[in-house]
Every structure is written in C-alpha cells, then in structure tokens.
Amino acid sequence: IDESNFVNRPPVVTIMGHVDHGKTSLLDKIRSSKVAAAEAGGITQHIAAYTIKQNGQKITFVDTPGHAAFSAMRARGASVTDIIIIVVAADDGVKQQTEEVISHAKAANCPIIVAVNKMDKESANLDMVKAQMAERGMTPIDWGGDVEFIPLSAKTGDGIDDLLENILLQSEILELKADPNAKAKATVVEASLEKGRGPVATVIVQNGTLKIGDNIVCDTTYGRVKAITNDLGQQVKELGLSETGRILGLNEVPASGTVMVAQETEKEARDIATTRAEHARAKELSKSTKVSLE
Numbered sequence: 216i217d218e219s220n221f222v223n224r225p226p227v228v229t230i231m232g233h234v235d236h237g238k239t240s241l242l243d244k245i246r247s248s249k250v251a252a253a254e255a256g257g258i259t260q261h262i263a264a265y266t267i268k269q270n271g272q273k274i275t276f277v278d279t280p281g282h283a284a285f286s287a288m289r290a291r292g293a294s295v296t297d298i299i300i301i302v303v304a305a306d307d308g309v310k311q312q313t314e315e316v317i318s319h320a321k322a323a324n325c326p327i328i329v330a331v332n333k334m335d336k337e338s339a340n341l342d343m344v345k346a347q348m349a350e351r352g353m354t355p356i357d358w359g360g361d362v363e364f365i366p367l368s369a370k371t372g373d374g375i376d377d378l379l380e381n382i383l384l385q386s387e388i389l390e391l392k393a394d395p396n397a398k399a400k401a402t403v404v405e406a407s408l409e410k411g412r413g414p415v416a417t418v419i420v421q422n423g424t425l426k427i428g429d430n431i432v433c434d435t436t437y438g439r440v441k442a443i444t445n446d447l448g449q450q451v452k453e454l455g456l457s458e459t460g461r462i463l464g465l466n467e468v469p470a471s472g473t474v475m476v477a478q479e480t481e482k483e484a485r486d487i488a489t490t491r492a493e494h495a496r497a498k499e500l501s502k503s504t505k506v507s508l509e
C-alpha cells in the first residue's frame with residue numbers, strides 16, 4: 216500500500232449502554248452545543264450518526280438503541296467504530312445491556328471510555344458505578360486500571376468537554392489515517408426503503424471520498440449515487456473521511472453493517488452485486504437441500 220497520500224481522519228465513536236441511560240440525550244447535548252443553532256434546527260429526521268467539531272477537530276458519533284431487541288445493531292455498531300463510549304447512568308448502575316455492551320466492546324478490541332451520566336441527580340453514585348465496572352474487568356485509571364471514567368450530565372452539560380477532549384486524546388494515540396483520494400469505501404449504519412425516494416442508506420465514509428455519480432456496490436445491491444444528504448439535512452456533492460450522510464441510488468436496501476465500495480463502471484458494480492447475489496442464493500439452496508436430506 217502506498218501510504219504517501221494518507222491523512223489523519225476523524226475518529227468514529229459509538230455510544231452504547233443500557234436502555235434510557237442517556238445515550239441520545241448525551242448526543243443531543245453535544246450536537247446542540249457544538250453545531251450552530253440554525254443548522255441544528257434543520258435536522259428533521261432521525262439521525263443515527265453525525266459529525267461535530269471540538270476545537271477545530273472532527274468527531275463522528277454513532278448512536279445505538281439500548282433496548283434488548285437491538286443486540287445485532289449494537290454488535291454492528293461496535294464493528295465500525297474506533298472508540299466505544301459506554302454510558303452508565305450514575306443512579307442506576309450496571310444493567311443487563313451494559314454487560315452486553317462490555318462484551319461487544321472487548322470483542323471490538325478498541326479503546327473504551329465510560330461516561331457516567333446523570334451526575335446531576337441526587338441519587339448519583341460514581342463509586343458504585345466504578346465498583347460495578349471494575350468487577351467486570353473495566354477498572355478505572357484512578358483505581359489502578361486503564362479505563363477512563365468521565366462523570367457528566369447530558370442534562371446540564373457538565374463534563375461533556377472532558378469527554379470530547381478524552382476522545383481526541385485517544386484518537387491521537389490511534390493515529391487514524393486514510394486516503395481521501397482512494398476508491399471510496401463506506402459502512403452502512405442503517406438503511407430503509409423510503410416512499411418516493413427508494414432505498415436510502417446512512418453511511419460513514421471509511422476511506423476515499425464518496426461523490427454524486429459514483430458507481431457503487433454494497434453487498435448484493437448496486438447503483439449510482441443520485442443524491443447525498445449530510446447529517447444536517449443539507450444536500451451535498453460528496454462525503455469525506457469519517458463523514459456521515461444518507462445516500463440515494465441503490466437498487467435495493469442494503470443490510471446494516473455492509474460495506475459500500477465505489478467502482479470504475481456501472482457494469483462492474485452490477486456484475487459484482489449480481490455474482491454475490493447468485494452465490495448467496497446457491498448457498499441458501501445447498502443449506503435447504505442439506506436440511507431436507509437430514
């Protein structure tokens with residue numbers, strides 16, 4: 216690989232934790248304090264991912280649901296991420312999905328920061344959370360371990376700058392690099408069929424620059440990028456490294472976690488997708504044949 220074109224890329228940070236521990240509130244608070252009010256007002260749809268700036272440096276965040284039913288989504292979230300934030304409510308402590316998230320985070324093998332949220336509450340108990348996490352192999356730095364714990368409140372905003380600074384510190388250590396001129400490669404965070412628009416995929420760019428007109432293949436789906444909406448709801452011509460947006464132009468809805476790659480020609484994109492679809496069908500067929508023979 217020729218690394219001479221590599222530049223630093225912003226970190227992709229996934230927020231995980233038990234249901235109602237404040238993941239979305241935390242992201243809303245970060246966004247409202249770091250994005251101009253006029254821009255934030257333009258956000259109309261549910262957004263699973265967005266990029267902010269802290270002291271001139273970009274950070275891309277991915278939100279995940281804490282509900283028990285969304286385990287697969289959390290596992291996918293863990294796989295696109297550079298850094299994982301585990302949110303634990305200071306009044307509630309470690310719960311079932313917190314435990315699940317700890318194992319995803321360990322498997323993802325990336326830096327973990329524990330955000331102890333709801334510190335504004337009377338019943339907040341930071342030491343309780345630290346003890347519960349330490350018991351599960353997440354020992355705080357100030358207790359002799361190697362995990363950073365950041366007490367904060369998504370309600371008041373206290374501690375949020377500490378969290379962002381810590382993310383940038385961890386990111387620097389990771390030396391995240393990519394090539395903005397390489398063949399575009401982006402991971403699908405979520406996708407759905409939208410009335411009047413067709414398949415829409417929310418992606419995070421991992422390498423290269425994804426542009427309108429790019430011929431793309433994504434697992435067994437393919438197409439040409441028709442329109443890109445950025446995380447502020449604005450129409451843009453391209454998405455750069457670690458940026459997130461919604462892509463129109465695929466022929467079908469791709470699965471979350473699949474990787475979109477730009478190809479030279481439309482034919483190449485279609486051929487790759489078609490071949491993959493045929494392989495997938497053949498595999499399904501051989502599986503069902505085996506089952507019926509047993």
Ligand code: GTP
Binds near residue numbers: 280
């Ligand atoms: P799921 O996506 O459903 O898993 O929940 P979540 O983790 O995104 O939690 P959400 O942001 O929806 O917050 C759950 C509840 O906690 C809401 O009623 C919030 O207002 C409240 N909440 C979140 N953060 C804080 C905080 O720092 N302090 C207080 N007092 N309440 C908070």
Ligand code: NA
Binds near residue numbers: 234
């Ligand atoms: Na919630």
Ligand code: MG
Binds near residue numbers: 240279280
């Ligand atoms: Mg939420």
